[in-house]
Amino acid sequence: xxxxxxxxxxxxxxxxxxxxxxxxxxxxxxxxxxxxxxxxxxxxxxxxxxxxxxxxxxxxxxxxxxxxxxxxxxxxxxxxxxxxxxxxxxxxxxxxxxxxxxxxxxxxxxxxxxxxxxxxxxxxxxxxxxxxxxxxxxxxxxxxxxxxxxxxxxxxxxxxxxxxxxxxxxxxxxxxxxxxxxxxxxxxxxxxxxxxxxxxxxxxxxxxxxxxxxxxxxxxxxxxxxxxxxxxxxxxxxxxxxxxxxxxxxxxxxxxxxxx
Amino acid sequence: xxxxxxxxxxxxxxxxxxxxxxxxxxxxxxxxxxxxxxxxxxxxxxxxxxxxxxxxxxxxxxxxxxxxxxxxxxxxxxxxxxxxxxxxxxxxxxxxxxxxxxxxxxxxxxxxxxxxxxxxxxxxxxxxxxxxxxxxxxxxxxxxxxxxxxxxxxxxxxxxxxxxxxxxxxxxxxxxxxxxxxxxxxxxxxxxxxxxxxxxxxxxxxxxxxxxxxxxxxxxxxxxxxxxxxxxxxxxxxxxxxxxxxxxxxxxxxxxxxxxxxxxxxxxxxxxxxxxxxxxxxxxxxxxxxxxxxxxxxxxxxxxxxxxxxxxxxxxxxxxxxxxxxxxxxxxxxxxxxxxxxxxxxxxxxxxxxxxxxxxxxxxxxxxxxxxxxxxxxxxxxxxxxxxxxxxxxxxxxxxxxxxxxxxxxxxxxxxxxxxxxxxxxxxxxxxxxxxxxxxxxxxxxxxxxxxxxxxxxxxxxxxxxxx
Numbered sequence: 232x233x234x235x236x237x238x239x240x241x242x243x244x245x246x247x248x249x250x251x252x253x254x255x256x257x258x259x260x261x262x263x264x265x266x267x268x269x270x271x272x273x274x275x276x277x278x279x280x281x282x283x284x285x286x287x288x289x290x291x292x293x294x295x296x297x298x299x300x301x302x303x304x305x306x307x308x309x310x311x312x313x314x315x316x317x318x319x320x321x322x323x324x325x326x327x328x329x330x331x332x333x334x335x336x337x338x339x340x341x342x343x344x345x346x347x348x349x350x351x352x353x354x355x356x357x358x359x360x361x362x363x364x365x366x367x368x369x370x371x372x373x374x375x376x377x378x379x380x381x382x383x384x385x386x387x388x389x390x391x392x393x394x395x396x397x398x399x400x401x402x403x404x405x406x407x408x409x410x411x412x413x414x415x416x417x418x419x420x421x422x423x424x425x426x427x428x429x430x431x432x433x434x435x436x437x438x439x440x441x442x443x444x445x446x447x448x449x450x451x452x453x454x455x456x457x458x459x460x461x462x463x464x465x466x467x468x469x470x471x472x473x474x475x476x477x478x479x480x481x482x483x484x485x486x487x488x489x490x491x
Numbered sequence: 492x493x494x495x496x497x498x499x500x501x502x503x504x505x506x507x508x509x510x511x512x513x514x515x516x517x518x519x520x521x522x523x524x525x526x527x528x529x530x531x532x533x534x535x536x537x538x539x540x541x542x543x544x545x546x547x548x549x550x551x552x553x554x555x556x557x558x559x560x561x562x563x564x565x566x567x568x569x570x571x572x573x574x575x576x577x578x579x580x581x582x583x584x585x586x587x588x589x590x591x592x593x594x595x596x597x598x599x600x601x602x603x604x605x606x607x608x609x610x611x612x613x614x615x616x617x618x619x620x621x622x623x624x625x626x627x628x629x630x631x632x633x634x635x636x637x638x639x640x641x642x643x644x645x646x647x648x649x650x651x652x653x654x655x656x657x658x659x660x661x662x663x664x665x666x667x668x669x670x671x672x673x674x675x676x677x678x679x680x681x682x683x684x685x686x687x688x689x690x691x692x693x694x695x696x697x698x699x700x701x702x703x704x705x706x707x708x709x710x711x712x713x714x715x716x717x718x719x720x721x722x723x724x725x726x727x728x729x730x731x732x733x734x735x736x737x738x739x740x741x742x743x744x745x746x747x748x749x750x751x752x753x754x755x756x757x758x759x760x761x762x763x764x765x766x767x768x769x770x771x772x773x774x775x776x777x778x779x780x781x782x783x784x785x786x787x788x789x790x791x792x793x794x795x796x797x798x799x800x801x802x803x804x805x806x807x808x809x810x811x812x813x814x815x816x817x818x819x820x821x822x823x824x825x826x827x828x829x830x831x832x833x834x835x836x837x838x839x840x841x842x843x844x845x846x847x848x849x850x851x852x853x854x855x856x857x858x859x860x861x862x863x864x865x866x867x868x869x870x871x872x873x874x875x876x877x878x879x880x881x882x883x884x885x886x887x888x889x890x891x892x893x894x895x896x897x898x899x900x901x902x903x904x905x906x907x908x909x910x911x912x913x914x915x916x917x918x919x920x921x922x923x924x925x926x927x928x929x930x931x932x933x934x935x936x937x938x939x940x941x942x943x944x945x946x947x948x949x950x951x952x953x954x955x956x957x958x959x
Contacts, residue, residue, distance in 0.1 A: 313695035342535035349527045372542030380538045423526050427519065430511045437504055441496050455508035456519045463501045470495035 250300045251410045257335035259306035262363045265393040267303045294403040310350040325354050326469045330410045335361045338368035352418035353450050358386045366392035386416040564659040575643045576741035580724045583635035594627030625813025628866045629805050633717045637798045645793035649784035667756045668763025670699035680710040684917040698769045702759050708913040709755040714861035718908050722901045805862035812863050816870045845903035845950030859915040897959040903946045910942035
């Protein structure tokens with residue numbers, strides 16, 4: 232069911248039904264693709280997101296006999312759907328519901344990159360933070376206290392230097408721990424001002440029954456308050472189709488299967 | 492197909508949300524973004540430790556502290572631009588006159604060759620006096636400044652300075668009700684307005700993108716740099732005597748850039764208060780690390796990618812324009828050429844805005860590309876008689892003076908060139924980007940009206956005060 236959904240909506244082929252789907256998010260120039268390549272090696276293929284001129288890559292890796300499908304999302308600074316890249320990244324994290332989203336950040340510019348981490352944590356609690364470019368940070372005399380960061384954010388944090396291949400095992404272990412339920416992240420939600428929180432709560436109350444557990448109502452409430460009026464329609468479009476999953480466009484899918 | 496959320500439910504929630512948004516005095520988007528930034532900042536403060544003696548980082552921070560400071564940011568920016576223009580103007584003189592000599596030398600031989608062939612006078616006129624001469628002018632007038640200016644500009648870009656300019660201007664754009672990224676599209680427009688207009692795609696909100704598109708034309712592009720530099724160095728600078736002439740000329744070009752930026756901000760502000768009302772949205776501007784420019788590579792690349800590219804385009808357009816100008820200047824109706832008729836007809840209006848009929852005609856004929864306005868102008872002046880040969884840049888000055896120019900003429904020509912409608916290519920790009928005939932017309936008419944207005948006011952003030 233989910234693999235059909237992934238293919239139909241995103242053009243992503245899940246090789247094995249029980250494969251765990253991992254999204255890789257991050258700002259541009261964080262070495263996200265290096266992390267992706269280091270994890271998947273040659274087991275990857277690239278293409279375009281359905282109907283978008285945004286490139287994507289997917290690849291497989293196995294850790295402790297568990298198979299993972301890694302999706303390299305386009306590099307974005309935020310998840311406010313301003314550009315095609317941001318739209319794709321947001322849609323994937325929020326609608327495709329990956330088992331885990333790994334956010335890759337640049338250790339030398341942590342402050343700026345944390346913005347994206349918070350935005351992802353508002354959508355989903357299944358988040359792991361990968362602080363990459365640790366080697367470069369060291370060279371520049373920047374020291375990041377990963378344990379303190381983990382406590383502050385409430386999600387597992389792994390430091391890597393993907394170019395040198397350092398920290399990749401720990402990263403895989405972290406991915407495995409969360410997806411197998413050994414570790415449960417509890418992200419520190421951002422508290423807004425009292426009046427704003429009140430409004431959020433009010434909308435959440437109405438949204439909760441409507442969303443039927445499909446999407447975090449607090450996040451939808453925030454988007455509505457932010458003025459994103461299209462969000463409900465988008466939710467509708469995504470989930471209506473998956474509810475009545477039909478064979479519309481089935482020919483195209485079949486043709487693509489043959490082609491692949 | 493069953494709907495996931497019922498239509499009435501959806502409308503109810505949307506109404507609810509919009510009611511909640513209404514009663515908030517501060518923009519909710521700002522609040523959200525601010526909280527996230529605060530939180531990121533606090534956490535980073537706690538978990539990141541920097542060793543102070545790391546050279547590059549400290550160097551970058553220190554340099555940024557100066558280059559983007561409120562006090563020094565602008566003076567340094569103006570100084571750097573000034574130096575670039577000074578080097579360009581000072582360096583272009585000699586090669587320009589050498590090239591001019593070369594083309595004139597070639598023209599003599601071509602003329603002899605045509606006489607030897609026994610070709611009719613009009614063939615010689617169209618091909619040598621029209622085509623060859625305008626191409627020769629474009630090359631000798633434009634090549635040297637471009638060959639100096641573009642590599643210098645590219646070096647600044649390579650060093651990482653342009654994002655700092657954008658950073659300095661960011662807060663002004665926000666105050667003008669426009670998007671901070673507009674400063675980036677503006678920086679792009681310094682190269683080519685058509686490219687600048689395409690670059691406006693990086694601005695997500697349609698309102699702010701439209702403002703950026705409509706005002707991109709107010710920064711001088713490749714096609715107009717040579718006009719500005721030439722005008723400044725020949726007339727305004729030259730009039731002050733040689734020693735300070737070059738310096739003066741670079742000040743004036745910097746001044747023109749400032750006028751353009753001021754106009755961009757003013758028009759952006761006016762638009763965001765009238766036709767395109769709204770509030771600016773948030774974004775984070777990246778300040779990339781400074782890099783040691785790869786001097787050799789940058790110079791070679793900018794000469795091939797920019798200088799020769801622009802020159803080629805100019806020559807391609809100048810060649811037919813030269814022929815057309817020559818024909819217009821040599822077909823007579825009554826006792827005057829067609830060109831003179833048009834120019835005379837435009838004269839009263841042109842005089843009111845401190846120009847003359849020929850200049851206005853040149854701007855009209857130059858719609859396809861700004862590069863050829865001055866060459867067309869020179870052609871039309873030459874065809875009206877006084878001088879028949881031009882082998883020296885200095886003689887350009889006397890050509891203009893012979894046609895009744897004052898410093899006001901040169902100044903207003905620069906202002907008009909800076910502010911008037913974008914070139915044909917840019918307009919076409921605007922039409923494609925906005926997909927709207929209405930906005931394309933606005934993009935052409937609005938700057939034109941501003942150019943006419945500004946030139947008119949300047950001309951009236953200068954004449955009223957009896958300065959010319």
